[in-house]
Amino acid sequence: MKVEDSFQLEQYKLPKNVYDATRSLNALLRRILPESVRKTVEADLRRFAKRIHDGVGRLAEGPHNEPRLVQYDHYGRRVDRLETSEGWRKLKDIAAEEGIVGIAFERQTGEYARVHQFAKIYLWVGDSRVVGCPMSMTDGAARVIEKYGTPLMKSSILPLLTTRDTTHAWTAGQFMTEKPGGSDVSRTETVATRAPGQGSTIQPGDLYILDGFKWFSSATDGNVALSLARTGGPGSSGLSLFLLPLKARSFLPGSEASNNGVFVHRMKQKIGTRAVPTAELSITGAHAYLVGELGQGVRNIATVLNITRMHSAFHAVGSVGRALMIATSYAGVRKVLNTNTGEYVLLQDLPIHTSFLLDTALLHHALLHLLIPLSLFLGKSELGSSTPAEESRLRLLTPVAKAFAGQRASKSVQDCIEALGGLGYMEEEPLSRLMRDSLVERIWEGTGSVLAGDVCRVIGKSKHKAMDYYLEWAYSILASSTPHPSVSLLTAQLHTISHATHRVAKGSYDPRLPPALLAALGYTTASLSMVQQANWASQTPGEEGELEWEMLNRWLGKAGESLRELERLAVGEGQKELEVERVIVHGRAKL
Ligand SMILES: Cc1cc2nc3c(=O)[nH]c(=O)nc-3n(C[C@H](O)[C@H](O)[C@H](O)COP(=O)(O)OP(=O)(O)OC[C@H]3O[C@@H](n4cnc5c(N)ncnc54)[C@H](O)[C@@H]3O)c2cc1C
Structure with missing residues (x-):
């Protein structure tokens, strides 16, 4: 039998408008955005x-669109030229x-600008080939310059990083990770030496010469990068932040093209994000300009991380959504x-299949409820209109959101692969790419364990104030809700969290x-937003209040295991258990 004569599988078609087809996002924006803003944003x-549907979707697809490094030209000259595809540049x-x-x-x-931006990013994730990675770092760099840049940086670089004019739009990278550790930058080896001929006092914007090796750079085709480098003694306090031109010696547009002493040493051979030019770089005598105060590098680059982590979380939920x-x-x-x-029935009419996809649907809904309100906090913070309590929640919840979303996304994408059977496992299906790409959200901008440690640091450093703000806000949401069994359950969850965080604040846990704790905060914060949504929907004609409560109920069921684990761990330090677990994982030989 010819293949054409055999049974023909019907090809699925995605909805023509991804925005209209995403009920959770639509309903959330209807609640959060004021009418006039909503019209513009929608x-x-x-x-x-x-x-996206009409053409952007297939850009930079396939292995031939992957970046490549040409180290020598045909005359035998060292050129270190990074070649990216036309599709990538178009993206x-x-x-x-x-x-x-x-x-x-x-x-x-106004304060809704970040909601608008991230909703747009969410829609594009499935088709963007992770171009959002360099965009996230560009976003972070722009914000750093806006906050800490010199007047010259603000007038000459910031407009290029934020323009919509493609003829002179720039992208920026983030050079943090070195071989001693990406999670811990305190052992950064790159050294910055003050260039001769500078004034007698050190000023932001001063010229430095950088030498070092960066282990991961994903914006290798960018125009500038923010780089950490050592200007003082060991540890984090000896690090400063620099603006490093990548295509010229000076950051002033129009200066002569060069690589400024930044050489691509090797392209990373990655599981996913293959269109993104991630490379190892050696930096030799590069000119770079001090951003902010000397020795404040780690504090200043945290601004980038707060933004790139938000991007990462939205990439995670975007992958799940697609x-x-x-x-x-x-x-x-x-x-x-x-x-x-x-009988033969459509998969959508088979209850066991629906139930198989339920976890993914709930996760998608809950993540949007966690992330969209958080992006509003970011927008408010950047306008300077947030209260200290809102600032504190933004700081506490950004690492929570990033790790919570990143750790769950790739698992859900895998479930969707199974939902297509053998077809799902085919390279031609976008699911394989989504799975590979979404895996990175677990790693870059901080792994789950590292971000969980960061959350505890925020709680400890603030002597529990960060959690006091959080709990006050959380209880006020529950107090203003209509009575519902979910609300009682959430109240109990908050007690468990509070018990655990008091231990964290005391430093003995x-x-x-x-x-x-991070997982519990992720589940609970998403739930609180879902409570607000369910109340609003119940009181708003045309909205689906009952469905919103139902989704919350089921989501809370998922949260149970994490909360029980937190309750168990908050009781004591379990030294004996730790020893047993060490044997289970690593064996006795290493004891
Ligand atoms: C595709 C890709 C692109 C990247 N692009 C960039 C880029 O453009 N710029 C950039 O600066 N970096 C980039 N990175 C680097 C990335 O941010 C780091 O890989 C990440 O922060 C982890 O650091 P590491 O690789 O040194 O791992 P390590 O820090 O060695 O971590 C190894 C393991 O140890 C655990 N661990 C480490 N410290 C702790 C701790 N204190 N407590 C508990 N557990 C801990 C981690 O959770 C992890 O499981 C990129 C990475 C990837 C994969």
């Missing part, structure tokens, strides 16, 4: 979703045109045998507690 999201242009960074700095919708959309679209065309009735 019009832009719908137009962009159509643009960067689209990012600029669409204001993927610009929206956040134009601030046309994978779910593929799985449910396929369920609408694929017929299988219902073994209970003996089980070393396994931080990840459990």
Whole structure:
């Protein structure tokens, strides 16, 4: 039999407008955005979703679009030329045109600018080939310059990083990770030496000469980078932040093209994010300009991390959203045998299949409820209109959101692969790429364990104040809710969290507690937002209040295990258990 004569599988089609098809996001924006802002934002999201559908989707697809390093030319000269594909460059242009960074700095919708920006990023994740990675670092660098840059940096660089004009839009990288450790930059080996001929006192904007080796750089095709380098003694306090031109000796536009002593040593051979030019770089005598105060490098680059972590979290939920959309679209065309009735039915009419996808659907809904309100906090903070309590929540919850979303996304994408059976495992299906790409959200900008430690540091350093603010806010949401069993359950969860965080603030807690606390905060914060949504929907004609409560109920069921784990770990330090676990994982030989 010819293949054409055999059974023909029906091809699934994705909805024409991803925005209109994403109920959770639509409903959330209807609640959060004021009417006039919503009209502007929704019009832009719908137009962009159509643009994605009509052509952007296939750009930079496939191995031939991966970046490559040409180290020597045909005359035998060392050139170290990074070649990226036309598709990749087009994606960067689209990012600029669409204001993927610009929206956040134009601030046309005031404090809602970040909500607008991240909703747009969410829609694009499935088709963007992770161009959002360099965009996230560009966004972070722009914010650092806005906060700590010299007047010259603000007038000459900031507009290039945030413009929508593709003829002169720039991208920026973040040079933090070195071989001694990405999670811990305190052992940074790159050294910055003050250039001769500077004034008698050290000033932001002073010229330095950098020498070192950067182990991961994902914006290798960028125009500038923010780099950490050592200006003082050992440890983090000896690190300063620099603006490093990558295509010229000086950061002033128009200066002569050169690599400024930054050589691509090797391209990273990665599991995913393959269109992104991630490389190892050696830096030799590069000119760079001090950003902010000397010795404040780690504090200043934290501004970048708060933004890139938000991008990472939205990339995670964007991957889940796209994978779910593929799985449910396929369920609408694929017929299988219902073994209970003996009939052939669409997968979407098979309860066991629906139940298999339920966790992913709930995760997607909950992550949007965790992240969209957090992006509003960021927008408010950048406008200077947030209260100390809101600032504190933003600091506490950004690492929570990043790790919580990143750790769960790739697992959900895997479920969606299974939902397509053998087809799901094919390279031609976007699911394979989504799975590989979403894995990185567990690692870059901080792994789960490292971010869990960061959350505990925030609580400890603030002597529990960060949690007091959080709990006050959380209880006030529950107090203003209509009575519901979910609200009582959440109240109990907050007690468990509070018990654990008081131990953290005292500095005596089980070393396994931080990840459990992070998970509990992730579940609970998403739930609080879902409570607000359910109350609003119940009181708003045309909204689906009952469904919102139902989703919250089921989500709380998922949270149970994490909360029980936190409760268990908050009781004591479990030294004996730690020893046993060490044997289970590493064996006796290492004891
Ligand atoms: C594709 C890709 C692109 C990247 N692009 C960039 C880039 O553009 N710029 C940049 O600066 N970096 C970049 N990175 C680097 C990335 O940020 C680091 O890999 C990451 O921060 C982890 O650091 P590490 O690789 O040194 O791992 P390590 O820090 O060695 O971590 C190894 C393991 O130890 C655990 N661990 C480490 N410290 C602790 C601790 N204190 N407590 C508990 N557990 C701990 C971690 O959770 C992890 O499981 C990129 C990474 C990838 C994969």
